[in-house]
Amino acid sequence: MRSVWGYHMNEMEHESRVRDAFDALHQKIEPRLDDASRGSLESLRGAAADRDADRLRDQLTSVQEKHGWLYRELAEHPEVSTLLNELALWGF
Numbered sequence: 001m002r003s004v005w006g007y008h009m010n011e012m013e014h015e016s017r018v019r020d021a022f023d024a025l026h027q028k029i030e031p032r033l034d035d036a037s038r039g040s041l042e043s044l045r046g047a048a049a050d051r052d053a054d055r056l057r058d059q060l061t062s063v064q065e066k067h068g069w070l071y072r073e074l075a076e077h078p079e080v081s082t083l084l085n086e087l088a089l090w091g092f
Contacts, residue, residue: 018049021079029073037067044074048087056088 022045026033033041040063047056064071075081 014051015049017079017083018045021077021083022048025073025077025080028077029070032069037070040067040070044084048083051087053087056084060084060088 022041026041040059044056044059044063047059060071060074063074074084
């Protein structure tokens with residue numbers, strides 16, 4: 001288990017949190033996704049699911065450079081932005 005703000009999160013809880021956050025974002029932005037942005041979003045989801053902070057940072061940089069609108073959506077979505085910040089900054 002890993003500790004997040006004093007809360008111990010097991011792998012199943014983490015997977016559920018990643019799935020729920022990214023599914024909610026995907027539902028909101030689906031009409032705007034093209035193949036490239038969809039692939040970037042799935043790469044981010046995979047890095048988050050794997051708790052791979054280095055890969056996550058690389059993917060976020062790529063999204064910011066290639067898909068500015070998607071980067072803004074990630075930053076504005078409460079669950080996704082919290083999750084990504086925790087993983088990128090602290091490796092939770």
